Amino acid sequence: MSAEPRINNRKFRIRPANVVIAGYLLFLLVPIYWLVIMSFKTNSEILSSFTLFPDNFTLENYQTILTDPSWYMGYVNSFIYVSLNTVISLLVALPAAYAFSRYRFFGDNHLFFWLLTNRMAPPAVFALPFFQLYSSVSLFDTHIAVALAHCLFNVPLAVWILEGFMRGIPREIDETAFIDGYGFTRFFTRIFVPMIGPGIGVTAFFCFMFSWVELLLSRTLTSVDAKPITAIMTRTVSASGLDWGVLAAAGVLTIIPGAIVIYFVRNYIAKGFALGRV
Numbered sequence: 001m002s003a004e005p006r007i008n009n010r011k012f013r014i015r016p017a018n019v020v021i022a023g024y025l026l027f028l029l030v031p032i033y034w035l036v037i038m039s040f041k042t043n044s045e046i047l048s049s050f051t052l053f054p055d056n057f058t059l060e061n062y063q064t065i066l067t068d069p070s071w072y073m074g075y076v077n078s079f080i081y082v083s084l085n086t087v088i089s090l091l092v093a094l095p096a097a098y099a100f101s102r103y104r105f106f107g108d109n110h111l112f113f114w115l116l117t118n119r120m121a122p123p124a125v126f127a128l129p130f131f132q133l134y135s136s137v138s139l140f141d142t143h144i145a146v147a148l149a150h151c152l153f154n155v156p157l158a159v160w161i162l163e164g165f166m167r168g169i170p171r172e173i174d175e176t177a178f179i180d181g182y183g184f185t186r187f188f189t190r191i192f193v194p195m196i197g198p199g200i201g202v203t204a205f206f207c208f209m210f211s212w213v214e215l216l217l218s219r220t221l222t223s224v225d226a227k228p229i230t231a232i233m234t235r236t237v238s239a240s241g242l243d244w245g246v247l248a249a250a251g252v253l254t255i256i257p258g259a260i261v262i263y264f265v266r267n268y269i270a271k272g273f274a275l276g277r278v
Helices: 003-011 016-041 043-048 062-065 069-102 108-120 122-138 145-165 172-180 186-195 199-215 214-218 244-266 267-274
Strands: none
Touching: 003 069, 016 244, 043 244, 062 069, 062 244, 069 145, 069 186, 069 199, 108 145, 122 145, 122 199, 122 214, 145 199, 145 214, 172 186, 199 244, 244 267
């Protein structure tokens, strides 16, 4: 009879680690929750009172975004250049990472370090050169301009992540495939790339997210036709002041694509953090 209460007490004991984790999760989710409830409020309610739930629930903020071309085209433009950047970054980084992981050549370590220094540099350093270059070749205000500009930062990151995955694959696999008569292209696409699938998933996720949230270059290199949602959200000031409700709704819709990407690559991300250089 005395053993059962001890088991129950141990089962329902509150551990300090669990309290810390719960508090940390609450700290992270409060801003997201507040953003969501703001998106269902009117500007007058947001500015006049402090409420945990909307007093006058409204969908007008979302209606404004989904019916106004100046708003919803921002999401379309962002999806276009982010997708282009992710594809280009992977196509360039895959062979580059393979070369760094399998071969030794003069200056390889210096070149690898130089690639990483591009990722360390702030985007403001490259904003003016990119602006003048793209204006002179008629690429200003195009999706490909922003996609190529983001490659300066995402390609080094992609090479760094993929090289860690590739280095973990034994070289004997390459040699065995070549002995069996595989050419490099066939071996690389049919054998090697599927083996680093988790690494490609993790790399695509980080390239997508960094390109999706970047503001300075995307705002500098576009004006009307390719203006992304991150740049549109910075100009919500009207004659009556800042449109807090519409801005909150835009923020909620901006978070959703990242959450969708995380959902579809969640298994790859878990393997990537366990196996690769992440």
